[in-house]
Amino acid sequence: MEKAVLSNRKSGTLWLTLNREKVFNAISTELMQELVRELRSVESDPEIGVVVITGRGKAFCAGGDLGEISALGNAPIDERRAYLILFQDMIQAVRRLPKPVIAAVNGYCVGGGNELNLACDISIASEKAKFGQAGPRVGSVPVLGATQIMPVLVGEKRAKEVVFLCRTYDAYEAEKMGWINKVVPHDQLIPEVQTWCDEILQMSPTAIALAKKSLNQYYNLASQNMEDGLEAVALYWGTEESREGIRAFKEKRKPDFKKYL
Numbered sequence: 001m002e003k004a005v006l007s008n009r010k011s012g013t014l015w016l017t018l019n020r021e022k023v024f025n026a027i028s029t030e031l032m033q034e035l036v037r038e039l040r041s042v043e044s045d046p047e048i049g050v051v052v053i054t055g056r057g058k059a060f061c062a063g064g065d066l067g068e069i070s071a072l073g074n075a076p077i078d079e080r081r082a083y084l085i086l087f088q089d090m091i092q093a094v095r096r097l098p099k100p101v102i103a104a105v106n107g108y109c110v111g112g113g114n115e116l117n118l119a120c121d122i123s124i125a126s127e128k129a130k131f132g133q134a135g136p137r138v139g140s141v142p143v144l145g146a147t148q149i150m151p152v153l154v155g156e157k158r159a160k161e162v163v164f165l166c167r168t169y170d171a172y173e174a175e176k177m178g179w180i181n182k183v184v185p186h187d188q189l190i191p192e193v194q195t196w197c198d199e200i201l202q203m204s205p206t207a208i209a210l211a212k213k214s215l216n217q218y219y220n221l222a223s224q225n226m227e228d229g230l231e232a233v234a235l236y237w238g239t240e241e242s243r244e245g246i247r248a249f250k251e252k253r254k255p256d257f258k259k260y261l
Contacts, residue, residue, distance in 0.1 A: 004031035006056070007038050013197045014038070014048045018055040024062035025055040027112045029083065032090045039093040039101075049205055050197045051097065053120060054104035054190075055113075063111020063134060070246045073237050081234040087112065088144050088230060094119040095216055098209035100200055104193045105129045105180065110168070111138075115145030118153070121212060122196065123180035126189045129171040131179060137166040137255065139245020141236065143229025148222040153178050 006017040016038055018025035025031075035053075042048040055061055064087075072080045094101045094116070103109075103120035111134040117123055125131075135142045142163060151159040154177040162169075171183040184192045200208065236242050241260045248255035 003034060004028060005034040005038055009048065011194075011198070012047065012049045012201045013194070014042055014051045016051060016053045018053070018061055021057035021059075023065065024059035024108055025057070025113070026062050026065040027087070027090075027116075028065045028068055029086060032086045036086075036090050036093045039097050042099065043097060049099055049201045049208075051099060051101045052104050052193055052197065053094075053101060053116070054193075055106050057107070058128075059108040059113070060103070060105045060129065061110075061113025061116055062108050063113050064140070066138065066246055066249060069140070069237065070243070070250070073243045073246065077234055077238060080237050081230070084144070084230045084234055088226060091115065091119045091145050095219055098212065099205070100208060100212065102193055102196060103180075104189055105131075105171075106186075106189060110134055111140075111142065112144075115142055115149075117180075118145045118149040124182050124184065124189065124193050124196065125171040125174065125180050126186040127171055127183055128186050129174070129183075130168050131171070131174045132166060132168040133163050134166050136164065137245065138249045139237075139242035139255070141229065141233050143233055144226055147229065148225060149219060150179070152218055 002019060004019055006019045008015045016035065018031060020026055020028065020031060039051065042051065072083055100121045103117045103123040105117060105123060105125035107126065107128055108130050109117050110130070110132045114131055114133060133142050133146050146163060150162060158177060171180070174180045175183045182192070241257065244257065245255045
């Protein structure tokens, strides 16, 4: 069975490729477990100074695996909570790694995939990349990254627009907002990311680690917010309202949320 995350070491950089191409690299339990394991494995590795996360095929990551999330809607709350805790572990593995993590966004980057992108220290995108959040449209809420990190990057008003309206933004719009660092032609994405990695690798690794820890201060202050959000979503996923969003997405129709007003 093929791994959900492929790893490749190159010149001081660990390249991690999300490898669920048929489902646009949707986030499964297996993918989260493998990504956390890979990130933690290099915490003290002197041969790795930077980590890059990218996706295979046309997507960076299209968000949570709705098949798995749909099943969780009918599962005991402890199972829903465990899934969300694992997602939180994945985000924290990126944030707490004492080495820079770069998102090489090669295509669709939405929902939980965008939360993973937001967690990364630097984001460089192909001109083909698309960004957005989808939670309220599909019966979910992006409380494990988007509601904490995005307001710092793009401002509170714009962050609420992104989360409430569930629109899709192209790479240049995302760059203009401060959502990502840079947009490059699609065939230049990997070379450009490698250039950034090479520059970082020339710096003092201890200084970089200390700087990252200090720069993460605003995120660390939001930890209780994430805990509260995680518990709320674990409850919400068990409601008929949430299930309507997931059903509508799978049936390729607009959800009917009016009766829940």
